[in-house]
Amino acid sequence: MTGTEPVAEAESGARPAARVEGRDAILEAAAAAFTERGYTATTIDDIADRLGATKGRVYHYYRSKADIFLDIHRYAMQRMLDVVTPLAQGGDPPEARIAAMVRAHAILLMTSFPFQRVSVQGLERHLAGRVTERQRAALDGVIRMRDAYEGLFVRVLEEGVAAGTFRPLVPRRAVKPILGSLNWLTVWYRPRPREEAAAQALIADEMVEFVVRGLRP
Amino acid sequence: MTGTEPVAEAESGARPAARVEGRDAILEAAAAAFTERGYTATTIDDIADRLGATKGRVYHYYRSKADIFLDIHRYAMQRMLDVVTPLAQGGDPPEARIAAMVRAHAILLMTSFPFQRVSVQGLERHLAGRVTERQRAALDGVIRMRDAYEGLFVRVLEEGVAAGTFRPLVPRRAVKPILGSLNWLTVWYRPRPREEAAAQALIADEMVEFVVRGLRP
DNA sequence: CGGGCATGATACTACCCGGTAGGTGCAAGA
DNA sequence: TCTTGCACCTACCGGGTAGTATCATGCCCG
Numbered sequence: 280m281t282g283t284e285p286v287a288e289a290e291s292g293a294r295p296a297a298r299v300e301g302r303d304a305i306l307e308a309a310a311a312a313f314t315e316r317g318y319t320a321t322t323i324d325d326i327a328d329r330l331g332a333t334k335g336r337v338y339h340y341y342r343s344k345a346d347i348f349l350d351i352h353r354y355a356m357q358r359m360l361d362v363v364t365p366l367a368q369g370g371d372p373p374e375a376r377i378a379a380m381v382r383a384h385a386i387l388l389m390t391s392f393p394f395q396r397v398s399v400q401g402l403e404r405h406l407a408g409r410v411t412e413r414q415r416a417a418l419d420g421v422i423r424m425r426d427a428y429e430g431l432f433v434r435v436l437e438e439g440v441a442a443g444t445f446r447p448l449v450p451r452r453a454v455k456p457i458l459g460s461l462n463w464l465t466v467w468y469r470p471r472p473r474e475e476a477a478a479q480a481l482i483a484d485e486m487v488e489f490v491v492r493g494l495r496p
Numbered sequence: 497m498t499g500t501e502p503v504a505e506a507e508s509g510a511r512p513a514a515r516v517e518g519r520d521a522i523l524e525a526a527a528a529a530f531t532e533r534g535y536t537a538t539t540i541d542d543i544a545d546r547l548g549a550t551k552g553r554v555y556h557y558y559r560s561k562a563d564i565f566l567d568i569h570r571y572a573m574q575r576m577l578d579v580v581t582p583l584a585q586g587g588d589p590p591e592a593r594i595a596a597m598v599r600a601h602a603i604l605l606m607t608s609f610p611f612q613r614v615s616v617q618g619l620e621r622h623l624a625g626r627v628t629e630r631q632r633a634a635l636d637g638v639i640r641m642r643d644a645y646e647g648l649f650v651r652v653l654e655e656g657v658a659a660g661t662f663r664p665l666v667p668r669r670a671v672k673p674i675l676g677s678l679n680w681l682t683v684w685y686r687p688r689p690r691e692e693a694a695a696q697a698l699i700a701d702e703m704v705e706f707v708v709r710g711l712r713p
Numbered sequence: 714c715g716g717g718c719a720t721g722a723t724a725c726t727a728c729c730c731g732g733t734a735g736g737t738g739c740a741a742g743a
Numbered sequence: 744t745c746t747t748g749c750a751c752c753t754a755c756c757g758g759g760t761a762g763t764a765t766c767a768t769g770c771c772c773g
Binding site: 315316317318319320400401404446448449452453455456457458459460461462463464466467482485486488489490492493494495 | 532533534535536537617618621622624663665666669670672673674675676677678679680681683684699702703705706707709710711712
Binding site: 515518550551 | 749750751752753
């Protein structure tokens with residue numbers, strides 16, 4: 280959790296009085312645990328163990344496991360939106376913007392891997408039905424963010440098609456394989472202790488190349 | 497479960513004496529349940545309920561939940577291999593072969609959706625550590641199948657690069673975004689009762705277009 | 714220096730779920 | 744009609760886990 284705005288306090292599933300740093304530590308540990316074992320198989324004790332703490336600490340900051348899960352999703356999406364939104368709206372030609380967005384998306388997937396991986400692996404399935412009203416609202420918020428994020432790509436695609444930069448594709452459809460090729464990173468990529476930045480840049484460049492070529496007339 | 501060979505009996509996690517039809521019914525119900533709730537959140541009772549039966553029936557055919565899970569993966573991978581292997585090995589030029597493979601992969605994802613969705617969502621994570629020796633062997637088998645499947649694509653890419661049909665990419669790397677754009681289908685696609693075939697063909701064609709263009713020089 | 718509050722640990726409880734043990738009914742021989 | 748065995752069910756157990764109630768500690772502020 281480096282460099283992002285915390286999400287609006289009001290929408291957070293955290294307990295109202297909880298300090299932000301304490302909350303972030305929980306989220307980070309939980310993201311790592313969820314990444315490793317999946318949501319249901321992760322126990323609150325798993326999360327606490329990663330902090331060298333006990334359940335008490337976790338429940339001091341969060342009311343429930345589902346709330347932690349939802350907050351991770353919100354953080355992950357918020358970071359993506361923060362980074363990619365300006366790139367989508369710059370004055371550059373559509374191809375350059377898409378390239379920048381794809382690169383940023385790929386890099387972000389790798390640099391905040393646990394959060395993004397949890398985010399990509401989806402959430403509806405895990406919470407289907409079993410949510411309180413408050414959680415339902417948070418869930419809807421995350422889904423809206425996701426739709427908005429996809430919308431960023433769709434709009435640039437529309438522009439590019441209109442300008443003839445891209446072939447005549449259907450933006451709402453074409454965006455799926457684009458995000459798919461990117462998000463699949465969370466399945467095969469494994470963060471390595473060393474060599475990070477250079478290797479990540481290489482991977483990101485290959486993604487850009489593949490996507491941009493796939494769009495040209 | 498239509499039209500595929502059952503997997504070799506010896507490697508199956510099913511109980512030895514279990515009839516194949518009964519076993520397939522369990523697998524189908526389990527695939528649907530896992531698709532909906534995920535592996536851990538799905539209970540044996542969920543699976544039994546889908547069959548209008550009770551736990552007893554499930555345990556009559558399978559020794560454990562993990563065995564069912566593994567069998568679903570094996571079925572799904574086997575189907576992919578059965579369909580795509582001949583396409584990868586035909587005498588057509590690399591671009592035509594990749595196109596056929598991509599189309600077949602996409603169609604198969606949609607037509608046997610629950611199985612393929614479970615398969616794509618991965619398995620190691622859910623079973624990490626907690627497997628018997630017999631299950632470990634089955635797990636390794638599935639992983640080998642997956643590697644072999646990816647290898648089909650890699651080899652065609654290599655040929656295409658050598659022939660100058662594709663740009664000078666690294667096949668082992670380039671295969672990731674290709675399968676990613678395809679497998680992402682399991683995240684956003686939802687099978688609809690009607691209109692199946694035509695809509696599926698349309699989606700598959702768009703995938704082919706995107707992938708093939710992404711590979712050209 | 715003392716009281717209050719944030720922070721966290723400990724010790725429960727209640728429940729859920731995977732897996733098992735042992736039975737029941739029915740169909741097909743003999 | 745009796746027997747055998749498969750297919751499946753009922754009833755249960757035991758372990759694990761989310762969540763809670765309560766207590767301990769120490770830091771800030773008057």
